[in-house]
Amino acid sequence: MSSSRASVGTGRPPRPASTGLRRSMATVCVSGTLDDKIAAAAGAGFDGIELFENDLVVTPWTPAEVRARCADVGLTIDLYQPFRDFEAVPPAALTANLARAEHKFDVMAELGVDTMLVCSSVAPTAIDDDELAAEQLALLADRAHARGIRIAYEALAWGRHVSTWDHSWRIVARADHPALGLCLDSFHVLSREVGPAGIAEITPGKIFFLQLADAPRLSMDVLQWSRHHRLFPGQGSFDLTDFVHRVLATGYTGPLSLEVFNDVFRQADPARAAVDAMRSLVTLEDSLRPSEVPATGVRRLPAAPPLSGHAFSEFAVDGESGPALRAALRGLGFAHTGQHRSKPVELWEQAACRVVLNSAVTRPQTPGTAAVSAFALTTADPHRSRVRAEALLAPVLPRVRGARESDLAAVAAPDGTSVFFSRDDDWRADFLPTGEEFSGAAGLTVTDHLGLAQPFDHFDEAGLFYRSVLGLARLTTEEYAAPFGLMRSRAFTTPDRTVRLALTAALLRRGEWAPAVVDPQHVAFATADIFGTASAVDRLGGTTLPVPDNYYADLVARFALPTDLVERLRRYGILYDRDQHGGELLHLYTPVYGGRVFFEIVQRIGGYDGCGEANAPVRMAAHRHLRLSTS
Numbered sequence: 001m002s003s004s005r006a007s008v009g010t011g012r013p014p015r016p017a018s019t020g021l022r023r024s025m026a027t028v029c030v031s032g033t034l035d036d037k038i039a040a041a042a043g044a045g046f047d048g049i050e051l052f053e054n055d056l057v058v059t060p061w062t063p064a065e066v067r068a069r070c071a072d073v074g075l076t077i078d079l080y081q082p083f084r085d086f087e088a089v090p091p092a093a094l095t096a097n098l099a100r101a102e103h104k105f106d107v108m109a110e111l112g113v114d115t116m117l118v119c120s121s122v123a124p125t126a127i128d129d130d131e132l133a134a135e136q137l138a139l140l141a142d143r144a145h146a147r148g149i150r151i152a153y154e155a156l157a158w159g160r161h162v163s164t165w166d167h168s169w170r171i172v173a174r175a176d177h178p179a180l181g182l183c184l185d186s187f188h189v190l191s192r193e194v195g196p197a198g199i200a201e202i203t204p205g206k207i208f209f210l211q212l213a214d215a216p217r218l219s220m221d222v223l224q225w226s227r228h229h230r231l232f233p234g235q236g237s238f239d240l241t242d243f244v245h246r247v248l249a250t251g252y253t254g255p256l257s258l259e260v261f262n263d264v265f266r267q268a269d270p271a272r273a274a275v276d277a278m279r280s281l282v283t284l285e286d287s288l289r290p291s292e293v294p295a296t297g298v299r300r301l302p303a304a305p306p307l308s309g310h311a312f313s314e315f316a317v318d319g320e321s322g323p324a325l326r327a328a329l330r331g332l333g334f335a336h337t338g339q340h341r342s343k344p345v346e347l348w349e350q351a352a353c354r355v356v357l358n359s360a361v362t363r364p365q366t367p368g369t370a371a372v373s374a375f376a377l378t379t380a381d382p383h384r385s386r387v388r389a390e391a392l393l394a395p396v397l398p399r400v401r402g403a404r405e406s407d408l409a410a411v412a413a414p415d416g417t418s419v420f421f422s423r424d425d426d427w428r429a430d431f432l433p434t435g436e437e438f439s440g441a442a443g444l445t446v447t448d449h450l451g452l453a454q455p456f457d458h459f460d461e462a463g464l465f466y467r468s469v470l471g472l473a474r475l476t477t478e479e480y481a482a483p484f485g486l487m488r489s490r491a492f493t494t495p496d497r498t499v500r501l502a503l504t505a506a507l508l509r510r511g512e513w514a515p516a517v518v519d520p521q522h523v524a525f526a527t528a529d530i531f532g533t534a535s536a537v538d539r540l541g542g543t544t545l546p547v548p549d550n551y552y553a554d555l556v557a558r559f560a561l562p563t564d565l566v567e568r569l570r571r572y573g574i575l576y577d578r579d580q581h582g583g584e585l586l587h588l589y590t591p592v593y594g595g596r597v598f599f600e601i602v603q604r605i606g607g608y609d610g611c612g613e614a615n616a617p618v619r620m621a622a623h624r625h626l627r628l629s630t631s
């Protein structure tokens with residue numbers, strides 16, 4: 001963190017390249033009053049902030065006090081914003097606008113900030129005249145220059161006459177004033193048809209400020225889209241790596257500054273949201289190719305070591321949920337093969353499918369419930385996996401370790417789930433053999449994926465966390481209507497598909513009527529022969545989820561499957577899906593145990609890559625039906 005301070009008039013001392021690009025965050029990104037926001041930005045390691053005028057207006061501190069408080073925690077104020085509805089007005093309005101600007105310059109001098117953002121006018125009285133806009137912005141820049149201030153002109157995507165970045169650049173170029181440059185905001189650029197290609201033509205040094213925001217692709221009014229749905233880089237659909245490359249290629253050396261208007265983030269714990277923000281920026285910076293941009297001091301993360309599979313999944317259980325899960329595992333052909341040397345922890349195995357039942361998890365849990373408390377992934381380099389996670393602000397978990405027990409590196413995911421990194425199967429030595437062995441009859445081979453429901457407000461945070469910390473790629477994003485509301489799911493995976501995580505969220509979880517399983521979690525195991533597995537489970541006395549006949553009638557209509565196949569699917573409650581490439585998924589579920597968790601068995605055929613999201617509504621309805629009929 002830098003403690004250097006903006007000095008009006010002389011400009012900010014350039015940071016040495018070795019310390020990297022400066023990282024800033026607009027105060028509008030996070031919740032609270034200015035004290036909360038400053039603490040959050042500093043706590044997450046930002047170098048500076050963009051000070052939103054509204055945040056200043058409501059604070060009891062003088063601008064000089066704000067400056068001092070920021071300096072105390074190592075933050076500079078990199079931008080004062082926004083100054084609105086300035087350019088291309090009739091002469092009388094111009095006088096008033098210049099007077100208004102002088103007041104802001106006074107405030108900026110006290111704040112010690114040298115760049116003011118002027119966004120393109122949305123005023124109905126603005127005149128559609130580039131020459132007039134350029135002339136008036138040059139006048140403003142003259143006044144600013146006299147006070148050591150620069151004006152960064154930003155085209156709002158819904159500006160009255162200037163709504164695209166190339167138009168704002170034509171005006172800035174026409175004004176040709178040293179104290180007038182551009183503010184490029186990735187949202188305004190990438191939400192519009194005018195692509196970012198022309199950024200290369202911008203005169204070096206004329207981009208004064210760079211604001212970064214991602215967003216999902218939505219087909220809606222651009223102002224609403226911008227004010228409610230922006231996301232931190234990597235959480236939406238924009239190609240921010242390409243965008244930042246283009247801007248850096250012009251020689252831009254200012255901060256990478258996040259400016260994210262998001263309804264959820266604005267209500268979230270600011271310290272946590274700022275960490276999410278910083279994680280997005282660190283990840284974005286790591287995605288840049290330094291060789292393709294001028295010497296800007298791009299910082300790299302330790303590369304994510306290759307992952308080669310799910311080592312184990314751990315459930316926190318108690319005296320009530322433990323027996324239920326043991327019976328379920330036995331019914332799926334698992335055996336209790338190991339007992340932990342020092343803790344009330346059991347290892348259950350079937351081939352490379354490993355489940356750990358932990359009766360000693362201290363996380364608060366409602367009696368009788370179970371939860372996925374941890375999962376472990378096999379990595380080529382557990383130490384590097386942990387160092388990368390730390391660089392991405394993941395909390396590293398202390399481990400209490402007995403003699404001869406393996407040292408698994410662990411970090412906490414946003415929802416508190418522990419993520420362990422293990423090099424190989426060493427961790428199994430922590431368990432003393434019970435002498436029990438699984439028979440192999442059920443044919444489960446490996447853990448195929450984990451399904452982890454997230455609270456809606458932390459869905460994007462969790463997705464970014466897993467993707468960046470584990471170095472996963474996004475596989476699918478789906479939305480579907482389910483019995484208890486709309487659901488969103490997003491799956492992540494490794495290039496070789498040995499690790500898959502499927503995150504889901506109920507889009508809005510409001511109201512009192514909540515018969516759905518809250519934040520369900522599941523572990524899916526793979527089989528090469530689901531019919532063989534299903535009949536073995538039958539023989540073992542295992543329980544699978546009954547699926548309604550209507551589902552099979554609909555399957556026949558949707559996929560034109562042979563009747564005998566549908567009959568076999570129906571017999572075992574196996575669900576079916578086919579992707580657009582002809583890949584097929586056959587899968588079945590168990591009931592819900594401990595109020596929250598269940599298992600799935602999957603057979604992938606012909607490269608089916610998803611997680612059977614199409615069948616989630618059937619599964620959810622069947623789970624409810626089962627609860628009603630057994631309660």
Ligand SMILES: O=C(O)c1ccc(O)c(O)c1
Nearest residue numbers: 082119154185226227259
């Ligand atoms: O929504 C707005 O008004 C607004 C203000 C300032 C910005 O930099 C911006 O991108 C949007």
Ligand SMILES: [Mg+2]
Nearest residue numbers: 154185211259
């Ligand atoms: Mg902006």
